[in-house]
Amino acid sequence: MRCHNLEMRGYGYILHLELSVPNPTLDIQAVMKIHRVILKIGREKALLRRHPWIFSGAIARIDGSPQPGHTVRVEAGDGRFLGWGAYSATSQISVRIWSFDEANTLDATLIASKVQRAVARRARLSRTHDAVRLINAEADGLPGIICDRYGSHLVLQLSSAGAAHWRGDIVDNLVTATGLTHVFERSDAEVMALEGLTEQVGPLRGEAPDFALPINEGDLRYVVSVTHGHKTGFYLDQRDNRRLVRSVADVEDVLDCFCYTGGFTLNALAGGARHVTAVDGSADALGLAQTHIGLNGLNAERVDLIEDDVFKRLRKLRDQARTFDLIVLDPPKFAPTAALAARAARGYKDINLLAFKLLKPGGLLFTFSCSGGVSRDLFQKIVAGAALDAGVDAQLLRHLGAGDDHPVALNFPEGDYLKGLMIQVA
Numbered sequence: 001m002r003c004h005n006l007e008m009r010g011y012g013y014i015l016h017l018e019l020s021v022p023n024p025t026l027d028i029q030a031v032m033k034i035h036r037v038i039l040k041i042g043r044e045k046a047l048l049r050r051h052p053w054i055f056s057g058a059i060a061r062i063d064g065s066p067q068p069g070h071t072v073r074v075e076a077g078d079g080r081f082l083g084w085g086a087y088s089a090t091s092q093i094s095v096r097i098w099s100f101d102e103a104n105t106l107d108a109t110l111i112a113s114k115v116q117r118a119v120a121r122r123a124r125l126s127r128t129h130d131a132v133r134l135i136n137a138e139a140d141g142l143p144g145i146i147c148d149r150y151g152s153h154l155v156l157q158l159s160s161a162g163a164a165h166w167r168g169d170i171v172d173n174l175v176t177a178t179g180l181t182h183v184f185e186r187s188d189a190e191v192m193a194l195e196g197l198t199e200q201v202g203p204l205r206g207e208a209p210d211f212a213l214p215i216n217e218g219d220l221r222y223v224v225s226v227t228h229g230h231k232t233g234f235y236l237d238q239r240d241n242r243r244l245v246r247s248v249a250d251v252e253d254v255l256d257c258f259c260y261t262g263g264f265t266l267n268a269l270a271g272g273a274r275h276v277t278a279v280d281g282s283a284d285a286l287g288l289a290q291t292h293i294g295l296n297g298l299n300a301e302r303v304d305l306i307e308d309d310v311f312k313r314l315r316k317l318r319d320q321a322r323t324f325d326l327i328v329l330d331p332p333k334f335a336p337t338a339a340l341a342a343r344a345a346r347g348y349k350d351i352n353l354l355a356f357k358l359l360k361p362g363g364l365l366f367t368f369s370c371s372g373g374v375s376r377d378l379f380q381k382i383v384a385g386a387a388l389d390a391g392v393d394a395q396l397l398r399h400l401g402a403g404d405d406h407p408v409a410l411n412f413p414e415g416d417y418l419k420g421l422m423i424q425v426a
Contacts, residue, residue, distance in 0.1 A: 034073055035064035035087065037095055041077035047097065050411040052138050054085065054095040068196060069165025071106040084110075086143070086162020090196030096143035096160055106162070108169050114141050115173040125405050131215040131224075133236050133405040134178070138412045144195075147174060148232040150224050153182040153209045155232040158200070159191050171204050182206035186232050201227070218243065220266055221295050223288065230260065230332070237402035237418050238263060238330065238368075244400070244422070245366055246271035251325035253277070255317070255358065257310045257351070262289030264328045264366075269298045273326070279306045279313045311347075314354040323360045329367040334374070341373045348374070348382045349389075356390035359425050368400070368420040376419045383421055393426040 039047075043058040054074065066072050066087040072095060074082045084106040085095040098106045098114075118140040125132050126149070134154070135147040144160025154174055158164045164187070171183050183205040192199055202208065212223040217239060224233040242263050249271030256265045259278035266289075268276050280286055286305045293300050306313060310331070329351055334344035348369060355365055369379045376399070387394040400420025401408075408416045 033064065035062070035066035035070060037062050037072045037074045037085070037087070039074065039076055039082070044076040044080070044082055047074065047082045047100075050097075050100055052083075052085075052097040052141075052143055052412060053093050053414075054097070056092055056094045059094055068161040073105075086160065086165065088161040088195055091161070091194050096138075096162055098141060098143065098162065108166075111166050111169045112173045112176075115170060116177045118142065118147075119174070119177040121407075122405050129217070129239075131217065131234065131236055133403075134174070136406050137415065139407045139409045139415050142170075145170060146232065148234075148236055149178065149180070150209075150213050150215050150226060150233060152180055153184060153206075153213060153226060154178065154180050155226050156183055156185050156187075156204065157189060157232055158185070158187045159189050159195065159197070161195050161197065164195075164197055164200075167204075175205060182209065184209055184226055186226070220270060220292075222261070222263075222266075222292055223295070225284075225288065228284075235260065235263060235330075237370075237406045240403045241366065241368075241400050241420060242267045244398075245326070245328060248364060249273045249326060253324045253326075255279075255324040255327045255355075257314070257327070257329050257355075258331045259289060259305075259328075260285045260330075262292045262305075264330065265289060265303060266292055266296060266298065268326070268328075269293070269302060270296070273302070275302050275304075277304045277306065277317075277324075279308055279310050281307065281309055283307050311350060311354075314351060314358070318354055318357055322358060324358055324363060325360055326364045327355045327359060327366070329355055329365070331368070332370070334369070334371045339373065341371075341378065344369075344371050344374055345378070345382050348379065349386050352383050352386035353390050356387050356392045356394065356425065359392070361426065363425055364397075365394075365423040365425070366400070366420065367423065368418065370418050372414060372417045374419070376416065379419045380421065383423070387423075387425075394423050395426075396421055397424055398422040 038060050039058050040060045068089050070087050072085055072087045074085055081102045083097040084099040085097040104110055118135045122132050122134055130151050132149050134149050135142055135145050144163035146157040148155045185200050185204050187200040209226045211225055213226050215222050226233040245264050246267035249268040252274050254268045254273045254276045256278040259265050259280045265276050265278045286307055334347045352367055402418040
């Protein structure tokens, strides 16, 4: 590189440089500030299988001083390129890979293409549903980014340092891809603290949505609390499972545990259940469930909405010798990480054991786990153990999971967070 000439312009000087190196690509990298993360020898195997997470213990050294969210070039110990990622200074997951293609670095262009592609993948569902997940994090190559559409509003959750760093570009491209101009942020998940991020809740574009944001799911109507509800306001991932429950709910008695705002309860009623007992610990959630029953013209006399701790209520129902034809167990996340799996297993074992004892002969159990730290294998073993301890013979009829708008990347099995079993007792 040599000085070509010096020219005065305005209040400063323009230095014209002439690059004289044989490889222009390498020269650009020399001029640009490239932060590099070099892995320990032999620790590149997961990335070669395109797993997008790099844990701190796999890193040999970091060249440069990347700040949280900054783009880093990841290399194997022998210098091979592995991927472009976003750096996190505080999380055990030090780097999340956004691109495994050396020619496609993590920049505004990559963000635009990935957001547009994710939205386009949901085009079919978006034509028939007004509540759809548009971006599902790692499954769409966008680590830490969740975006759900509720009618005319988008709700965005950014839970990684890279996602937070690119917030502006993500929002701009979502608006372009969807044509919607109301974007509300709900970055208040528990994992925020692990990333060293502060909670961000509020409008990013347009006005904050009304508390009662209406949506339709098939012929059922709901109102969603985008500002205060669980997750981004509603459990969109259970859409297909709610419909399945409806198809088998023409029974006498249904028990809906952790019912939240009544998604399964409404479908059980619409499916013909003569009576539903719905239990949740939140008075606000039960208030919305009551609203939903009226909104859909369903008979409120066929429902008991009970505010109580579900574990305590299950024991009380057992002591009362109550029995049910169909039980739904859809608890909140017991284990966000594998480190908490043992504690979570005890909770899942307890509620499933009690549920088995409450089922009538031939009764159906729909049981779920949304804990990322509990695998499908482990969950099925827990439920099988609960059936054994309850002294019942049970058959697994179907494995259940999230809907089509919540895909799971084959190279990232951790994304398979919602696990469900449809079981029938003898």
